[in-house]
Amino acid sequence: MSEQELGPSKREPRLLGLSTPARIPLIPPLTAARWLLVLIIAAGVYFFNGFLVPVLAALVIAFASWPLYQRLRDAVGGSRTVAATLALVFIITFLVVPIVLAGTYTVNEVREWFSWAVETNRNGAPTPEWMTALPGVGEWLDQQWVRHIGHPGAIGELIQIVSGANIGSIYRGVLAAGGGAFNLLLTLLFMLIALFFVYRDGESFARQIDKFGERILPTRWERISRVVPATISSTVTGMTLIAIGEGVVLGTAYWIAGVPSPVTLGVLTGVMALIPGGAPLSFTLVSAYLVARGTPIAGVGLFAWGSIELFIVDKTLRPRLVGGPIKLPFLPTFFGLVGGVKTMGFLGLFIGPVLMALLVAVWREWLRELDQPESPAGAVVQATEELLPEREPKRLVSSE
Numbered sequence: 001m002s003e004q005e006l007g008p009s010k011r012e013p014r015l016l017g018l019s020t021p022a023r024i025p026l027i028p029p030l031t032a033a034r035w036l037l038v039l040i041i042a043a044g045v046y047f048f049n050g051f052l053v054p055v056l057a058a059l060v061i062a063f064a065s066w067p068l069y070q071r072l073r074d075a076v077g078g079s080r081t082v083a084a085t086l087a088l089v090f091i092i093t094f095l096v097v098p099i100v101l102a103g104t105y106t107v108n109e110v111r112e113w114f115s116w117a118v119e120t121n122r123n124g125a126p127t128p129e130w131m132t133a134l135p136g137v138g139e140w141l142d143q144q145w146v147r148h149i150g151h152p153g154a155i156g157e158l159i160q161i162v163s164g165a166n167i168g169s170i171y172r173g174v175l176a177a178g179g180g181a182f183n184l185l186l187t188l189l190f191m192l193i194a195l196f197f198v199y200r201d202g203e204s205f206a207r208q209i210d211k212f213g214e215r216i217l218p219t220r221w222e223r224i225s226r227v228v229p230a231t232i233s234s235t236v237t238g239m240t241l242i243a244i245g246e247g248v249v250l251g252t253a254y255w256i257a258g259v260p261s262p263v264t265l266g267v268l269t270g271v272m273a274l275i276p277g278g279a280p281l282s283f284t285l286v287s288a289y290l291v292a293r294g295t296p297i298a299g300v301g302l303f304a305w306g307s308i309e310l311f312i313v314d315k316t317l318r319p320r321l322v323g324g325p326i327k328l329p330f331l332p333t334f335f336g337l338v339g340g341v342k343t344m345g346f347l348g349l350f351i352g353p354v355l356m357a358l359l360v361a362v363w364r365e366w367l368r369e370l371d372q373p374e375s376p377a378g379a380v381v382q383a384t385e386e387l388l389p390e391r392e393p394k395r396l397v398s399s400e
Contacts, residue, residue: 053344054191056351061091061191062198063229064236069199084199088192096188098248103184105263113261121155130293220369227361235357238318239333243273246313250283253305257298259286274337274353276330280310332356 045052062069065087073083127145132138148158198205213221251266259265265286272278283306290299333353340352 051190051194053351054187055194056344057191058194058198060232060236060351060354061095061195062202063232064241065091066202066229066233080200084196087199088196091195092192096192099244100185100188102247102263102267106267109261109264113264117155120149121153124150124152124154126150130289133294134292220365224362224365227365228358231357231361232354235354239274239353242313242318243270243279246270246273246279246309249309250279250306253283253302254286257286257290257302258295259290259302271337275334280306332360 069083069087072087073080076082076086127142127150131145132142134141148154210221210225213225217224247266247270250269251262254262254265265282269279269282272282283302287299287303287306290296290302333356336353336356337348338352340348340355342348344351
């Protein structure tokens with residue numbers, strides 16, 4: 001074959017590029033590495049999103065109980081495995097088991113409420129005597145009861161107007177809640193497994209997070225990383241644990257006073273205690289019910305006990321337990337509670353307020369930085385000081 005016949009083929013462009021690899025990459029290595037990291041994180045979130053709730057719950061519990069865990073670790077001679085095992089046993093005994101028992105009783109009592117609602121919706125029900133005996137409002141409540149609840153089909157119509165759902169479907173959903181107990185127990189199991197490893201390897205993992213955070217936020221990471229655990233500890237001890245304690249104490253008082261469904265009302269009181277002013281509203285309404293039912297001594301005694309307990313908690317226990325840098329106002333607390341329950345279910349009662357507290361903490365940290373203006377010259381000097389420790393030794397070695 002002649003050289004003239006090879007000439008045109010050499011000048012034609014190759015469809016797959018050069019036969020030898022080019023020295024210049026199509027994508028810069030740093031950009032490719034960043035996109036690869038983003039894709040790996042996205043894939044991890046997609047495939048392991050079912051474990052997000054138990055891992056978050058384990059982190060919240062670990063942050064709140066870390067000082068006690070450190071004392072326990074020192075007491076067993078510094079063995080992290082033994083300390084993590086003992087801490088897990090204590091948490092199962094004094095936190096998980098009581099919550100599971102209370103949840104079981106609550107589900108059974110709520111089923112009884114819905115059974116009464118279905119029966120009343122089918123056949124109707126007269127106005128309770130204690131309600132008609134209320135002074136001033138008894139006659140009006142009797143009229144409202146007859147109009148909205150008393151006649152057959154009234155509760156179904158009311159629920160249809162309020163929620164747009166059928167009472168039958170709601171009742172079947174409540175009955176099916178027992179079937180979701182397995183999923184809840186599975187989530188608790190994953191949470192306990194994650195909590196064990198957080199206790200055992202938490203310090204080394206925190207050091208790795210600090211290294212990564214210093215590369216992303218070199219001037220702010222130290223402050224933010226210290227605010228986060230203090231905020232979580234403050235929120236959990238100041239809101240969640242105290243709310244659980246108030247639910248247990250007032251639920252016991254309901255049982256002593258003879259209130260129907262004391263476990264369910266105690267759980268509702270504990271949930272309401274997460275919201276400022278929720279616990280006083282709960283035991284006040286229950287006390288009013290006891291007085292209207294014809295047991296004024298029990299009603300007055302319950303109200304007095306609730307007031308004394310609330311005074312002791314707010315004036316003595318809460319200031320000592322809550323030592324964090326942030327105290328949530330009403331609206332973020334309410335949004336965190338409702339959003340957590342809607343997104344994560346029962347565990348959202350604990351995680352929702354904590355996440356809202358973190359958002360408020362970061363926001364206040366940024367506002368604090370804005371209140372401290374810095375001159376351009378100072379900013380240049382600070383930036384130069386941040387760059388010099390990494391680059392100066394290399395320059396000095398090359399000059400020698």
